[in-house]
Amino acid sequence: MTTPTTTKKSAERLIKKYPNRRLYDTETSTYITLSDVKQLVLDQEDFKVLDAKSNDDLTRSILLQIILEEESGGLPMFSSVMLSQIIRFYGHAMQGMMGTYLEKNIQAFIDIQQKLSEQSKGIYDGNALNPEVWSQFMNMQAPMMQGMMTNYIEQSKNMFVQMQEQMQNQAKSMFNTFPFPGQQGSGSSGEKK
Structure with a gap:
């Protein structure tokens, strides 16, 4: 596992994801794992994960993969009920x-x-x-x-x-100001002439 730097960089750290699903840290010029990315999060390092071919931002997708691994491990943070409610x-x-x-x-x-x-x-x-x-x-x-x-x-x-x-x-109050047909209390549409 690579050791994250102890001094914070002013620029965002760039990680590229290649078609072979490998993650490449451009700062250390090494391939890294999801565990290494998790360590960057724990160390509060700013980073962005980009698809190496399309340059699409994959940061959220990688973070969700880390959460999935953590939730699948020993002590999940979210119950099935809560996950169902979030999905809804x-x-x-x-x-x-x-x-x-x-x-x-x-x-x-x-x-x-x-x-x-x-x-x-x-x-x-x-x-x-x-x-x-x-x-x-x-x-x-x-x-x-x-x-x-x-x-x-x-x-x-x-x-x-x-x-x-x-x-x-x-x-x-907003809808009562508009004269919708059949609506009571909406101006003249409900009144007889």
Whole structure:
């Protein structure tokens, strides 16, 4: 496995995918595996995967392959029910909103995690907790965290219900201004002359 550079490059790292399905890292001039690409993600390296012939952007496809491998492994993150629900949003009017919702919630989760990490540095004289200690800490905090997440989800659900009601009211008021035949309360079409 290639070792990613420790200094961040200002330019995006380019990886080419060849017809033989091999991935070529143009920065290190070596062939790499999906595991190497996963390591780039973990190291927060910016990269783009392009088809070597067509120059099509394959980055999302490669990232989805990594997720598939992780989900097929020992500890999946998503249940079958959740995956089914996500699939149902494709082609749905709410597809764009759902993508944004998931992205913003994951970012909020990352922000909370970073704040906890920064706070732990203050507790332990500037040293961050190692992953094993974090795991033990989170296991002890699991009931509290679960309660907080339940409250957060309930608040999000209530916000979506309110948003849906507002959208319905706006749609009703907008459509009531147009004189559609047979519609009650739409100007003169429902009135007798």
